[in-house]
Amino acid sequence: MLRLEGLRARWGDWTLSADLVIGTGDKVALIGPSGAGKSTLLGLIAGHENPEAGRVLWDGADLTGRPPAERPMSMIFQDNNLFPHMSAAQNVGLGLRPDLKLGRDQWRAVEAALDRVGLGGFGKRKPGQLSGGQVARVALARVLLQHKPVVLLDEAFGALGPALRAEMLDLVASLAEETGATLLIVSHEPGDARRIADSVVLVADGVAHPPVATAEIFDNPPPAFTAYLGG
Amino acid sequence: MVTLLGAPFILPVIVAVLGLISVFGRGGIVSQALIWAGLEPVSIYGAQGVVLAHVFFNLPLATRLILQGWLAIPAERFRLAAALGFGPGDISRTLERPMLREVVPGAFVVIFILCLTSFAVALALGGGPRATTIELAIYQAFRFEFDLGKAALLGLVQVVLAGTAAVVALRLTLPAELGPGFDRAVTRWDAGAPGLKVQDALWIGLATLFLALPLAMIALDGAAALASLPVSVWVATLRSVAVALVSMCLTLALAVPIAVLAVRRRARIVEVLATLTIAASPLVVGTGLFILLFPVVDPGRIALGVTALVNAAMALPFALRAIVPALTAVEADYGRLADGLGMAGRTRLTRLWLPRLRRPLGFAAGLAAALSMGDLGVITMFASPEGGTLPLALYRLMAAYRMDDAAGAALILLAVSLALFWVFDRGGRIDAEA
Numbered sequence: 001m002l003r004l005e006g007l008r009a010r011w012g013d014w015t016l017s018a019d020l021v022i023g024t025g026d027k028v029a030l031i032g033p034s035g036a037g038k039s040t041l042l043g044l045i046a047g048h049e050n051p052e053a054g055r056v057l058w059d060g061a062d063l064t065g066r067p068p069a070e071r072p073m074s075m076i077f078q079d080n081n082l083f084p085h086m087s088a089a090q091n092v093g094l095g096l097r098p099d100l101k102l103g104r105d106q107w108r109a110v111e112a113a114l115d116r117v118g119l120g121g122f123g124k125r126k127p128g129q130l131s132g133g134q135v136a137r138v139a140l141a142r143v144l145l146q147h148k149p150v151v152l153l154d155e156a157f158g159a160l161g162p163a164l165r166a167e168m169l170d171l172v173a174s175l176a177e178e179t180g181a182t183l184l185i186v187s188h189e190p191g192d193a194r195r196i197a198d199s200v201v202l203v204a205d206g207v208a209h210p211p212v213a214t215a216e217i218f219d220n221p222p223p224a225f226t227a228y229l230g231g
Numbered sequence: 232m233v234t235l236l237g238a239p240f241i242l243p244v245i246v247a248v249l250g251l252i253s254v255f256g257r258g259g260i261v262s263q264a265l266i267w268a269g270l271e272p273v274s275i276y277g278a279q280g281v282v283l284a285h286v287f288f289n290l291p292l293a294t295r296l297i298l299q300g301w302l303a304i305p306a307e308r309f310r311l312a313a314a315l316g317f318g319p320g321d322i323s324r325t326l327e328r329p330m331l332r333e334v335v336p337g338a339f340v341v342i343f344i345l346c347l348t349s350f351a352v353a354l355a356l357g358g359g360p361r362a363t364t365i366e367l368a369i370y371q372a373f374r375f376e377f378d379l380g381k382a383a384l385l386g387l388v389q390v391v392l393a394g395t396a397a398v399v400a401l402r403l404t405l406p407a408e409l410g411p412g413f414d415r416a417v418t419r420w421d422a423g424a425p426g427l428k429v430q431d432a433l434w435i436g437l438a439t440l441f442l443a444l445p446l447a448m449i450a451l452d453g454a455a456a457l458a459s460l461p462v463s464v465w466v467a468t469l470r471s472v473a474v475a476l477v478s479m480c481l482t483l484a485l486a487v488p489i490a491v492l493a494v495r496r497r498a499r500i501v502e503v504l505a506t507l508t509i510a511a512s513p514l515v516v517g518t519g520l521f522i523l524l525f526p527v528v529d530p531g532r533i534a535l536g537v538t539a540l541v542n543a544a545m546a547l548p549f550a551l552r553a554i555v556p557a558l559t560a561v562e563a564d565y566g567r568l569a570d571g572l573g574m575a576g577r578t579r580l581t582r583l584w585l586p587r588l589r590r591p592l593g594f595a596a597g598l599a600a601a602l603s604m605g606d607l608g609v610i611t612m613f614a615s616p617e618g619g620t621l622p623l624a625l626y627r628l629m630a631a632y633r634m635d636d637a638a639g640a641a642l643i644l645l646a647v648s649l650a651l652f653w654v655f656d657r658g659g660r661i662d663a664e665a
Contacts, residue, residue: 048567069573080564085586098574100582 002045002150002182004208007054009040016040018054018208020201024149027176027183028211029193032203033228038186041208042154045184046075058150069098074146076156081139082127088114088138089123095146113141117171133164140168144175151176153185165189169196190229194218204228241598241652242446243605244288244351245622246641249629250445251284252356253452253638260448280356281364285349287445289342290438296341300334301327344396348389348512351607351622355629365389366514373612379522386515393512446645453642456635463617464640467624468647471604474539474620475651478603479596481543486550486595487584493551494558504548513541513608521612531615538610538620542603549602550595557591558584593659597652604648621647 002022009016016037022028030038043049045056047068056063063071074095082091092110093102102110114123117137127135136157143151153172157165169185173196176183187193193200199211204224217225255261256274274280304326312322350366365385372382493500520537521530561584569583585592607622614623621644628637 046571048570067573068567068570069575073571075567075571077568080568083565083568083583083586086582094572094574094582098569098572098582099578 001059003055003057004045005055005057007044007056008052009037009044009049010052011040015206016203016208017206018044020208020210022182022184022201022211024059024182025176025180026211027173027196027198028185028201029197029199029214030184030186030201030203030208031190031193031225031228034188036203037206037208038203039154041203042075042152042184042186045150046073046152047071071150072148073150073152074143074148075152075154076136076139076143078155078158081156082135084127086126087123088119088125088127088130091127091138092123092142092145095142109145110141113145114138116144116175117141132160133168136160136168137171140171140175144179147179148181150182150184153183153187155186155188158188165192166195172196190218202228241601241605241648243607243622243641243644243648244349245355245607245625245629246449246605246645246648247287247445248284248352248355249625249637249641250449251280251287252629253448253634254445255280255283276356281353284352284356285346287442288349288352289345291442292345293338293342294438296338297331297334300330304330340396340399344393347393347396348514350512350514351626354607354611355626365392366512369514369518370611373518373521379518379525382518383522386518389515390511449638449641449645452635452638453640453645456639457642460636460639460643464621464624464628464636464643467619467621467640468643470535470619471621471644472647472651474535474542475600475604477536478539478542478546479600479655481539482546482550482599483592483596485543485547486554487580487592489547490551490554490558491584493555494562504551513545513606514612516541516544517609517612520609530613531618534610534613534615534618535620537613538606539603541609542606543599545606546595546599546602549598553591553595553598554588557588561587590659593655593657596659597655600655601648601652604651605644 001024004018004020007018014037018041030041032038040049044051047056047063047066047070051064054064058072068075082088083094086094089107089110090100092113093100093107096102096106096109111120111123114120117140119134119137119141122130122134122138127138130138139156151172157168160168169192172183172185175181183196185192185197193214197214199213200217201211202209202217202222202225204227221229253260308326309322312326317325347364348366349364350370353364353367354370365388369382369385369389372378372385489500489504517537520541524530524533524537565583565587569579574583605622606620607626610620610623611626614620619627621640625637625640625644628634628640
């Protein structure tokens, strides 16, 4: 269970506060107008940004102040998810050990993860020789291998076309179900939320609201959600 | 042309001076032409020669600085200007003059400082006391009078003068507020007029001639003398290459941690270092080191080590200018990813920074090696008569008026400097993926 307890961030006179709970294994979409702080919230959870006040708790353990790598989370960004100077297999292998000192079994696990995302045999290629969709799959293979309880997607796959993005989201959702991971995704597309999220966290007017079931928020939208959707 | 303008930067000063002598000196082609026309030959020794040599060195630098100003004007401004039907006069008034007002004072001060602290030119061309600069006065107080107190005092004067100018320069070189653009290619709709084109071509042609002729003369004179060079020149060459390589390693060993500090802690250390190294010329640093070390060891024995160290310090700001922006970009693009994966310390250095920074590191290494190879500064104070680097050997040949041998040595120095730069710069580019 992920708990944000009186969490607050400030940037000049811009503020964001969050006080909410997300259940283990939930698939949650963070939705709201641009600049409302969706990515900031994800950064606070992942540890890339520090809150002014409040705590981030996972299953009762206080994560606040821990560096990103020591949190039970893996993250996919909008872009630059792979190091261009490393092969696909190396990029995936980083999920096991950042210094890439891997044993033979571990390399086999890397190959298996690539297989699972449909990239068997692509391990030797560098990101420059892969398509946008393949790059996203390599990043997913790493998340799979990291095997962390929480997976964060910060506008991931935003550079892909609609069909490819839907395909990737479905893959993420099924992988999350397989591993029982909790999934938090930031997206600009309300359609993404409807596609894979059980619940929605609305981020608007400086507040991240507690999650509401996806069907309910689309059927009975609160005013801020209506304003965001544009009618 | 812009590449050619970069060449004098890594061109050893003493080589350029020799080249200028062969063009503008008493026996040079300009004087020959004047004598043939029945006029007095020009003399390059003395104040006019020093000024001429500084123009030779700083014309390219000034061009590059001001060119950056031009490139900083977003293409969108020119497109807007074309849409509004601006003529050349209008563009000059609304776009170019504000830019120049921002760029030129900074360039002016930077060049002012470079001239103020330049040593080799004044040493080779200065001649009599009338053309003495502070740098040269330090050297003379040192070498001929051996008055360390006077040398230290002059050094202090120099640091204060150059330091003041450096601070002024930092204040002046603020970026022009032209707003961001979208990196479109610039099309100059106003460049069509034939009059303007002829004017541009004429200026560019003259500048090219002025820069290329001295180098061509060295290549011509030097090639003939290569076979008959004394062995000492070749020994000095080896010494110089060793110094250059050590200096290069030192530069990188210093630059990478400093760049990391500057980027991750947002420290202003880069500006401070740049100011310091501009203000404290190699000779001033050398004087300080000499005063410190003279009572302890024989200066001749540590000459090469001190030279490598001082040259590394002098190359540092240039190395940082190449590395810091690149590292900033790497951290912006991949910093969070690396944080998330727990790539810290050594792993981050070897798996992220070094592979991503190959190009700027190669460039910095080449620059440091070439600058060190051609430097004629500290070595003049420390070297024993039989020791010394190639630039010093070259200077001694010139001082003895053995101009043929000097040209040969100059050709070697030129070739080795350019080769060092080329090898390392290339090394950074080979199979470096985007």
